[in-house]
Amino acid sequence: MEPLSRRKMLQVGGALGALGALSATTPAQAGAPWSWSPLGSVAGAGAGADPRWVWDEEADPLVASLLDRGDAPLVNRVLRTWTRNGQPLPDGLPADVHQFIERARQLPSWVDQGKLATAVQFNEKRGLYLGVLYGLASGMMSTVIPKEARAVYYSEGGADMKDRISKTAKLGYDIGTANAYQPTGSMIVTAVKTRLAHAGVRHLLPQSPRWVAVAPEDIPISQRDMMVTWHSLPTTVMRQLNAWRVPIPTRESTAFLHLWQVAAHMLGIKDEYIPAMWSEANAQADQVLDPVLAPTPEGIALADILLDLGKEIDAGLLSKPILGSFTRFLLGNQIANWLQIPREPLWDTLLQTAWGPFIAVREALLPLPLAPPSYWLFDEFLRKLALLFLSEGQQINIEIPLGNRPL
Numbered sequence: 001m002e003p004l005s006r007r008k009m010l011q012v013g014g015a016l017g018a019l020g021a022l023s024a025t026t027p028a029q030a031g032a033p034w035s036w037s038p039l040g041s042v043a044g045a046g047a048g049a050d051p052r053w054v055w056d057e058e059a060d061p062l063v064a065s066l067l068d069r070g071d072a073p074l075v076n077r078v079l080r081t082w083t084r085n086g087q088p089l090p091d092g093l094p095a096d097v098h099q100f101i102e103r104a105r106q107l108p109s110w111v112d113q114g115k116l117a118t119a120v121q122f123n124e125k126r127g128l129y130l131g132v133l134y135g136l137a138s139g140m141m142s143t144v145i146p147k148e149a150r151a152v153y154y155s156e157g158g159a160d161m162k163d164r165i166s167k168t169a170k171l172g173y174d175i176g177t178a179n180a181y182q183p184t185g186s187m188i189v190t191a192v193k194t195r196l197a198h199a200g201v202r203h204l205l206p207q208s209p210r211w212v213a214v215a216p217e218d219i220p221i222s223q224r225d226m227m228v229t230w231h232s233l234p235t236t237v238m239r240q241l242n243a244w245r246v247p248i249p250t251r252e253s254t255a256f257l258h259l260w261q262v263a264a265h266m267l268g269i270k271d272e273y274i275p276a277m278w279s280e281a282n283a284q285a286d287q288v289l290d291p292v293l294a295p296t297p298e299g300i301a302l303a304d305i306l307l308d309l310g311k312e313i314d315a316g317l318l319s320k321p322i323l324g325s326f327t328r329f330l331l332g333n334q335i336a337n338w339l340q341i342p343r344e345p346l347w348d349t350l351l352q353t354a355w356g357p358f359i360a361v362r363e364a365l366l367p368l369p370l371a372p373p374s375y376w377l378f379d380e381f382l383r384k385l386a387l388l389f390l391s392e393g394q395q396i397n398i399e400i401p402l403g404n405r406p407l
Contacts, residue, residue: 046272086183127379
């Protein structure tokens with residue numbers, strides 16, 4: 001008998017939520033079996049189902065309905081005016097969208113405002129490192145996460161990578177602000193809009209012949225895929241900071257993790273998959289992130305686009321080799337070679353010899369009273385400048401996609 005694929009199950013079973021519940025008991029088609037225990041999660045309990053077979057049971061059917069009935073453009077247009085966490089939702093939203101967002105915008109019961117305040121202090125002191133690592137370690141790592149690279153490349157955003165990157169950068173910017181989850185901040189808005197966008201990709205990509213031809217899965221962006229991406233951000237960042245021997249107090253390290261735990265929840269990841277401690281995060285990353293890294297034609301193409309972002313400024317004469325060297329420095333020779341990034345003897349050597357002393361000097365100045373706020377002002381300027389460049393001075397709108405990458 002022909003194996004029962006998730007695509008056939010979808011045709012038979014209908015809604016994605018029902019599919020998630022059914023396929024949670026289906027043996028994995030590829031990859032290591034899920035063995036991470038929900039006892040190590042922020043929930044402290046759970047069914048332990050492999051997140052490869054779990055998607056977003058609330059957002060997916062809603063967005064599929066919006067796309068099928070033609071309401072997605074209206075929702076995108078109305079939500080452009082919703083930019084602050086505490087802002088009332090604008091008039092004109094369909095009732096089902098309004099109800100979903102009102103639920104989705106609520107912070108989890110386990111949020112710790114004290115830890116979020118400490119995370120602000122951490123960001124103020126280490127904003128420059130975070131900017132480099134989010135952009136070049138996490139950003140370039142995404143191109144060697146095969147499922148993510150294919151999903152990005154063949155989705156609507158893959159046709160305009162500068163716009164796509166600006167939306168990712170907005171999430172990185174919003175989570176690093178002092179008021180990220182406060183009423184005057186924007187991280188909740190960004191997370192909820194990203195959740196809607198992910199649901200749109202899940203509905204649309206299976207309709208792309210090019211994606212179907214190369215993807216091993218039938219539905220993209222499972223909860224496991226989302227945790228892989230999550231680990232490419234906070235887990236990878238903390239691993240690199242530790243490798244650089246940046247002295248981080250335990251309370252700040254814990255607070256940084258909490259910042260991203262809340263983000264995971266707001267992005268629609270179930271609490272039973274969100275690690276409660278760094279030890280659990282590293283254990284989960286060892287299982288779901290490290291083993292999946294590999295080159296793909298789509299990832300190589302995306303990496304080249306990322307490295308070429310500076311060509312509008314200097315025709316790529318300096319920016320491309322510097323970005324390439326940073327990628328090799330942060331992610332290692334194997335990943336750089338996978339992405340066909342050439343060696344740059346000058347910049348490679350400079351980073352190897354100068355980055356460590358640069359960190360040592362910067363850290364040595366931190367105890368000075370004016371150092372943290374001065375660092376923050378400089379880092380904030382760089383982050384805003386980067387967003388301004390990526391957005392070309394326009395408002396960045398995270399929206400439900402209306403199609404896939406054009407053929």
